[in-house]
Amino acid sequence: MINITETAAKEVVKIVEQQQEQQGNGGDVKPMYLRVGVVGGGCSGFKQTLDLTETRGDNDELFEQHGVQLICDSKSHIYLDGSTIDFKTTMMGNGFVFDIPHATGRCGCGSSFSA
Numbered sequence: 001m002i003n004i005t006e007t008a009a010k011e012v013v014k015i016v017e018q019q020q021e022q023q024g025n026g027g028d029v030k031p032m033y034l035r036v037g038v039v040g041g042g043c044s045g046f047k048q049t050l051d052l053t054e055t056r057g058d059n060d061e062l063f064e065q066h067g068v069q070l071i072c073d074s075k076s077h078i079y080l081d082g083s084t085i086d087f088k089t090t091m092m093g094n095g096f097v098f099d100i101p102h103a104t105g106r107c108g109c110g111s112s113f114s115a
Helices: 006-023 074-080
Strands: 033-041 045-053 060-065 068-073 084-090 093-099 112-114
Touching (some): 006 068, 006 084, 033 074, 060 074, 068 074
Parallel strands (some): 033 068
Antiparallel strands (some): 033 045, 045 112, 060 068, 084 093
16 A cells, blocks of 8 residues: 555645646546656666556556545555655755655665665
């Protein structure tokens, strides 16, 4: 399972609402998913990804928490199972952060990990 904190979920809901207002689709609101994934790259080997999408694939796992529907492909889920997504506000800026408990290493900027 992949978890999202209430703080992060509120931020996702706010972003989705802003996008829907900009699109002005006249009440025809499609479900939005927060796609969570892993790609090769970054200075530690793997990089986590976040994206909003209206498309859910056949191999996507679905998790719903705090009003947010998270989807994750089965390969990425192997690396992210047990992880928590949070939203932090610091002096350096605002952003989503991952806590990946079984990562064996992380880069200094926090955008990639090794497993």
